[in-house]
Amino acid sequence: MLELDQLSVRFGGLMALDGVSLKAGGGDVLGLVGPNGAGKTTLFNAISGLVKPTGGGIRFEGRDVLRTPMHGRARLGIGRTFQIPQPLHQLTVRENLVVAQRFGAGKVDRARLDDILDFTGLAAKAESDAATGLALTELKALEVAKALATEPRLLLLDEVLAGLETTGKRRFMAMLGELHRRYGVGIVIIEHDIDTISTLCHRVAVLNFGQLIADGTPDEVFRDPAVIKSYTGADHA
Amino acid sequence: EEFLVGAELPMSGALARVGSGMHEGVMVAAEVFNRNNGKHKVKILTVDDESTPAKAIAAVEKLASQGVVAITGGYGSNNIAPASDAANKLKLVYMTSGGVDDSLVSRGSRNFFRINNTAGYERAVLGLLDEMGAKSVSIVYSTKDATSDLAVSVQKALASKGVKAEAHSFDPAITDFKPIINKVKLQDKSEVLLMVGYENDYVGILRAARVLKPSLKALVGVWSLATPKMAAEFPDLMPNVYGTALLPFPATFETADGKAFADTYRQLYKKEPDYLGQFGYVQASLLFDAIARAADKGTVRKGGIADELRKTDRGTLIGRVQFAANGDNPNFVHRMGQHQDKKIAIVWPKEHATGKMAYPAVPW
Amino acid sequence: MKQRLKPGFIALAALAYIVVPLTLGTNNYVMSVIIASLVIGCVALSWALLGNLGGMISFGHSAFFGVGAYASALATTTLGLPVAAGLPLGGLGAAAASLAMLPVLRLRGPYFALAILAYAHIFRIIATEWSSVTRGAAGISGIPALPVVLGHDFSGKTGAYLVILTIVTLFGLAYTLINRSHHGLALRAMHGSEDATRVIGVNSTLLKGAMLLVSAFMAGVAGAFNAHYINFLDPDYAFNGLWVTLPIVAAIFGGYRTIAGPVLGAVFVSLADQLVFKELLPTGHQLVLGALLVAMIMLSPGGLLPLLRSLGSGRHA
Amino acid sequence: MLEVEGLRAGYGAINVLWDVSLAAQPGRLTAIIGPNGAGKTTLLRAIMGLIPATSGQVRLHGAPLGGTPTWDMAAAGVAMIPEGRMIFRDMSVEENLIVGAFPAAHRAHARERLEASYAMFPRLRERRRQLAGALSGGEAQMLALARGLMSDPRLLIVDEPSLGLAPVMVTELFDILARLKREGRTIVLVEQNTERAVAIADHVYLMQTGKVVLSQPADQVSLPDLHRLYFSR
């Protein structure tokens, strides 16, 4: 269970996050939505330790992780993907996962790796060079696979569904649902597509200009006029 | 009979300039020797030690493998020490004038010989300062081995004579000397500035001094300063500056040996001989003579060269040379010259002086 | 791939351990060039390890080389320890010096490269100025030579050759082991994006620090060996820039992403330079070396080893 | 305007495109859709000359482009708006935009077009002095689009422009594309958002594993059929 308490991040004059308090995980799939530049990725960065908050607190499973280094948070069970995929250089797809598993989960389990490769549709590309031989969506799948290999208890997914064809998207969503059911992994997912969010998520949090403007079930949230205005730009419901 | 003699010298790298200067002298010595000695001939094999100790060792070994009977050369005590060790292991005589460090002769090597040493430089510098009657001296010296050695012992000697001596060491990498000279000017207020460094350092120091104009009475340096080349290249920096010099300029070579050297040098290199050439010439000539004598006795390959060298007692371009048991030349005393009117006059010691010393006098 | 290299490795080892001493052992000059090349090769290996695994390009390996040389020289002269203890002590000294460099681990690319160089300069100046311990610019002479062990005199050319060859071989094996481990994988992965490895649980700072230590140790042992081999040391020599530039040239020339490459590169470059180019052009022979380097980069940027491999496979095809 | 004939291209030893042929009519919007990894991006890169073609031909206004370097395409009125974040990360937002007007003929208009870009994406005006590398994913996408328009291209090649944009921006984006088409520009659009792409397209190509498997005028396209084709992999 992740608890954010009045979390703030400032870049120079810009409040990228402005006192965000939020609970996530604990078996939920939480959708994180908001206009471009609202601070969604920054929130992930703060949770996983890439960005140092200028204020507020982060607790994971009851423990204050504000001072835990990035790799420590990963080992505690916070996995994440990057919006701009960052494959590990000079390594094949499989080696990417080996490293993630060895260091993130502390063991190497070949069977589980093959499982993950299948799961994410990367089996055919397992021996390709990760940095140079993949199309954009394959890179996104690799992001997810890497995060899964660390055996996270909380998975932060940053726009992994964007750019996927409809079928691929469906497959991916099914996979996430299964992940959640099978391993009890808590998921926070950033996604712009409202339909996807509505199907996938139990809860939705909306960020706008660094502030949390709504938090509730998809139905509740997407009926909120403030959300509709900021998010779809439309005045009608 | 023709004998191969090795020349191990820095022809590239940091010491390339002095190395090639000395090499010229060695080549001149071979030319003169081959012309005059009807019986024996020498052939010089040169290997560049690239100014580093390991390459110096390798150079000695290479020369040995090519069958040289002795080795001349080396520059910088730090390259000479390992190189002459290697030569000693191979039982080859190693003759040099490029390393003045005392530790070189305290190792008990039987095959090491040199014609100059720190003491000779020190005596010359102290003699000059004494004659000037300087009450206070600022010593500006490079942190290199030979320079700091000399500077520290001069400072001690001056202090023991009651002369106020301030020392400023500088890293060889520096280029702007104004801050140091300003300290000399405003803090030390010395009468004499003693510079212990190399050509590039002198140029930097003298330029800084010319700009800041400290109230000095004389500027004194050591090697590579009182040379015709410096007089020609830096006409406005050199006037009245002192430095160690073997011969005046224009050189008046009185002895037959001196004439042979100067003529051959000019003929081979189309320029005026300088002190490096002279040292190279003297060390090599002495070595060749010893080889010739050993050859006459048939002991060249039986340690005869070292024995013959120990018997050496000869007047040379740098004065009388003898070799003590440790291979050092106890007679060595340098002379001091002064840049005067684009010429160089020897002003110390009295018996060799060719001109009167201008004092107090500075370049500006 | 690994399988194919094995017979090659054994052949190479046999050549190095048996054929070279038997055929060249009596030629002092050639042996000394080979020994010098292996010293460079050892530093090159250490440099390549840091570059290939740590992702850090260093311009200051002379710092480790020099500290190692001084540590061992002082331990054996001032403290009177045996040379056999001096060599590992040199490595440890260099590793200890690298601890002072841990803050530079957060620097990247050229910032790191130059920060290490700054340390090398600082160490050189300390060695010059702290003369009560280091004997200043005059340096340390009479450093004890490699010892006689079981009746075998290692101070001779062949002995010294076998010692440095063994050191390089052991370091090469250690490198291979690290490289093949999961840590090696993680280290290589870090080059692209360190963040990407950290978020999957890799403690990149620790790993990089460890590589710095290992690399420093290797270069330090090389420095220590050289001190006992040359029997002499001074600050300019011990911390000379040549101990960085030559290994870098050798490593990249041989192929710095491979393990044998840096050593073979060092041997090839030194032998070609000293035995061939120097004969052709006694002064300024490095000009040929420079030209060779330039040609190499333009023709086979991966280095000598890939070039040989492609030539080899070309012949088989 | 643009014709591709029998194009083969790939990355080193890996071939991706297998004899792709298609055409974009002047003033029309041609949509290329297809599953992930079909080679759409590769096709666009090959057209622009960023990767060499191993065989086949690309013609612009009937003249073969064969070997025309990428940098001459802009002056010829062709602009590609790349996917992902091919922005100049260590230049400011404003400089990114200005560089978009690099071809000599457009430099004089840089200022006025800059204003137009800001009008189009007010978000970019807010971030004008910021390094582009610090932009959020969606902001970067807007920047790439605006930068591509700075050279007032006659032929616009766009790769997945809606990627990472919030719904309000996606709507905005398709409005912009529609406007550009009205202005008489030729557009080649690669999009994953099939419904909206087909809705504004004049002609639709479907690519699969490096081949064109369907070419149809947009008004004849039936979305359910299209999706069924996707499955038939």
Add this chain to the structure above:
Amino acid sequence: MTELILQALYSGLLQGGSYALIALGLALVFGTMKIINLAHGELVLLAAYVAYTAESQLGWGPVAAIPLALLATGMAAVGVHWTVGRIKQDREINSLLLTFGIGVILTNAILLTWKADVRSTSSSWLQEAFVVGPLYSMRSEIIFFAVSLALLAALWWWLSSSWYGRALRAVSSNRDAAKLMGINPGRVELVSFVVAGILAAFAGVALFSYGVIQPAYGGALTVKAFIITVLAGVGSIPGVLLGAVLLGVCEALTVTLASSSLQELAGMTLFLLVLFVLPNGLFGAVARRG
């Protein structure tokens, strides 16, 4: 004491100006192409030797020698660019070795051509004192300090405001994207190398006018230039000036307050301290993460 310190500050400032001039060409190529031109010091030295030849053979003053020096370094820079352009993979590291090799070639070519002697200008006019109140310097230092500032300003303007400057930075930032914008990377990089060559020519002539030159000196120049470039923060021209002056002043103060044997030590320590506080140099940008 105040007089000493004032003079130290002044000397340091002027020294900084000359450091900046030497660093500028390297900073340009590095900032725009991420290529560390390890032959830069040798280019500077080449220009200095050309000036020496002009003076000793033709009797031309250093200023008159500038066109000749420009020609020499310009051609050499084109040569460097040509070879760097042949590199197919791992550009960053391979260009390092390549330019190092070119530096070795140049050093030895200079050694063979001009011999190992120490050289400097013999023009006394340039060496005369220039005195303002209690502050002393050489004329040549003042002149080239002004030249250095002018070139810095020009380069800054060129990089930040001209089309070529923007194109250069675009290419270094993202090569493929730059091509799409109509930029020919090869051409702008050539321009960048040539400009760096021009800067090296000025630096070399300046060096010849107030300092001494030796064939083995190139490496030290490169290191100095590189350190300042990094201190500045990659690509920052004002940073080059600030970094160079900081270094010059720090060195001069060390000489005055402590000892000149510690000058290098102080410079290096300053360099490390700045990097520990600002890991990207004085003006380096911090990239977004994630």
